Amino acid sequence: MAAPWSLPLGGDATDRFLPWIIGLMVFLAALALALALALGGAIARWEASQTGVLTVELPASARDTDGMIQRTVGLLAVLPGVQAAEALDAAHAEALLSPWLGGAVDALPLPILIDVRLAPGAALSAGAVRAALAGVAPEARIEDAGAWIAPLAETARTVQLVGYAIIALIALAGVATVVFTSTTGLAVHRDAILLLHLIGAEDGFIARQFQRQALLLGFAGGVAGLGLAIGAFVLVGRVAGRLEAPLLPRLVLDPLGWAILAGLPFAGALLAMLVARLTVARSLARLP
Amino acid sequence: MIRFQGVSLRYGNGPQVLRDISFHLQPGSFHFLVGPSGAGKSSLLRLMYLALRPTRGTIGLFGRDTTTTPRRELPSLRRRIGIVFQDFRLLEHLTVSDNVALPLRIAGLKDTLVREHVGELIHWVGLGHHVESRPSVLSDGEKQRVAIARAIVARPSLLLADEPTGNLDPDTGLRLTQLFAELNKIGTTVVMATHNETLAVRFPFSTLRIAEGQLTVDARRAVPLG
Numbered sequence: 001m002a003a004p005w006s007l008p009l010g011g012d013a014t015d016r017f018l019p020w021i022i023g024l025m026v027f028l029a030a031l032a033l034a035l036a037l038a039l040g041g042a043i044a045r046w047e048a049s050q051t052g053v054l055t056v057e058l059p060a061s062a063r064d065t066d067g068m069i070q071r072t073v074g075l076l077a078v079l080p081g082v083q084a085a086e087a088l089d090a091a092h093a094e095a096l097l098s099p100w101l102g103g104a105v106d107a108l109p110l111p112i113l114i115d116v117r118l119a120p121g122a123a124l125s126a127g128a129v130r131a132a133l134a135g136v137a138p139e140a141r142i143e144d145a146g147a148w149i150a151p152l153a154e155t156a157r158t159v160q161l162v163g164y165a166i167i168a169l170i171a172l173a174g175v176a177t178v179v180f181t182s183t184t185g186l187a188v189h190r191d192a193i194l195l196l197h198l199i200g201a202e203d204g205f206i207a208r209q210f211q212r213q214a215l216l217l218g219f220a221g222g223v224a225g226l227g228l229a230i231g232a233f234v235l236v237g238r239v240a241g242r243l244e245a246p247l248l249p250r251l252v253l254d255p256l257g258w259a260i261l262a263g264l265p266f267a268g269a270l271l272a273m274l275v276a277r278l279t280v281a282r283s284l285a286r287l288p
Numbered sequence: 289m290i291r292f293q294g295v296s297l298r299y300g301n302g303p304q305v306l307r308d309i310s311f312h313l314q315p316g317s318f319h320f321l322v323g324p325s326g327a328g329k330s331s332l333l334r335l336m337y338l339a340l341r342p343t344r345g346t347i348g349l350f351g352r353d354t355t356t357t358p359r360r361e362l363p364s365l366r367r368r369i370g371i372v373f374q375d376f377r378l379l380e381h382l383t384v385s386d387n388v389a390l391p392l393r394i395a396g397l398k399d400t401l402v403r404e405h406v407g408e409l410i411h412w413v414g415l416g417h418h419v420e421s422r423p424s425v426l427s428d429g430e431k432q433r434v435a436i437a438r439a440i441v442a443r444p445s446l447l448l449a450d451e452p453t454g455n456l457d458p459d460t461g462l463r464l465t466q467l468f469a470e471l472n473k474i475g476t477t478v479v480m481a482t483h484n485e486t487l488a489v490r491f492p493f494s495t496l497r498i499a500e501g502q503l504t505v506d507a508r509r510a511v512p513l514g
Contacts, residue, residue, distance in 0.1 A: 198337060198366060199391050200363045200364070200366035202360075288338065
């Protein structure tokens with residue numbers, strides 16, 4: 001005896017079309033979500049690396065002035081709010097600048113860089129440091145990385161929000177698609193549905209068949225879409241990883257990000273199931 | 289069993305197809321519903337099996353006023369009615385046994401019980417060799433028997449048949465009516481719509497006559513009017 005599902009769902013064009021559409025939507029949503037999550041990670045890394053850090057830059061000529069570097073480092077170390085101050089050696093400075101300047105870095109008179117780490121919660125501004133160094137190193141320049149990281153992070157956050165908005169739009173389009181396929185399914189199987197209704201089927205008996213179908217098709221499409229999206233994400237991440245562009249966010253996800261991404265087919269299938277149920281129940285409620 | 293009180297029906301803004309109909313059918317009775325094509329027989333039956341709500345009046349079924357019964361409680365009333373449609377309404381994608389099993393599955397019966405009841409009934413209607421066949425390979429007479437098996441498999445209190453002999457030859461039609469009479473003997477209330485009055489007069493049952501949307505009762509076998 002056949003399965004107790006009394007409607008021939010799955011045999012018509014709308015049911016064949018649903019997994020493809022859901023698959024495409026999950027593919028696009030997964031890409032948008034992965035990029036948004038990766039961007040979120042990058043923002044966190046930028047902010048963590050630049051919070052509580054100042055860089056004091058002395059001109060290359062300071063090397064020729066006896067004790068200037070040591071005096072500057074010594075003064076910085078005792079400033080209230082400073083946890084540590086350390087002059088970077090030439091090799092370290094070259095390593096930092098070579099991604100930007102390439103081979104030309106050897107030939108250039110590199111400035112002396114002093115890395116200043118602030119105590120947690122210290123509110124020492126670049127201006128205050130400049131004033132404190134006025135007597136020892138009047139030509140010193142103070143770089144507060146936080147000052148340029150902030151607008152960058154703000155821009156990244158805006159892009160992240162756009163990503164989430166795209167996901168919401170994709171979800172809306174998915175809802176519309178399931179409403180359309182369910183409505184079409186109701187029209188295609190109208191006679192059979194009417195028969196079931198007349199011989200005593202409750203709305204739930206009929207709606208369950210549509211919701212089960214939407215769940216299965218939605219999940220199948222979702223898994224395929226996610227698989228493609230992961231492939232695309234990893235590929236783009238590898239290509240982007242080869243670029244020597246330290247400011248570009250790295251396309252990597254933490255375990256939580258991967259878990260959220262893995263949940264997309266389930267979320268898509270559940271949404272499809274819920275929408276199918278509501279659409280069918282609403283339509284059946286018009287029957288006497 | 290069934291009580292119609294001042295029932296009228298119109299489809300949308302169209303003319304009235306049934307006008308001020310009142311009658312009362314006792315449990316365990318058998319009634320032919322006769323009248324020419326277009327007289328309103330099918331509409332009356334559709335009201336009885338709750339496919340329509342009347343425009344005016346009240347319909348009582350199994351002691352409940354269906355016009356005020358909440359919609360969510362109607363399926364349980366429908367499950368007590370067996371319907372034989374003129375056009376059979378078998379689901380083409382299901383086998384004979386699955387078609388017959390539908391009311392039991394809808395009622396939530398366990399699969400083992402479903403198999404037992406269905407197998408027995410399919411053999412009883414003489415289609416044992418067609419258990420796994422699809423309706424498309426059956427003759428009209430065989431389809432009609434599947435439709436009857438489906439209508440009675442859940443042991444309904446009320447059996448409504450809309451022109452069940454319309455597609456059958458006279459002998460098969462007579463045998464079918466005898467089958468309904470047998471079901472009536474075991475307590476099932478039967479209402480059988482037919483335009484074949486020569487068939488109706490061969491049985492000692494009351495006749496509801498409908499013409500131009502109005503109901504009259506056969507003088508010889510009067511049905512108590514409510």
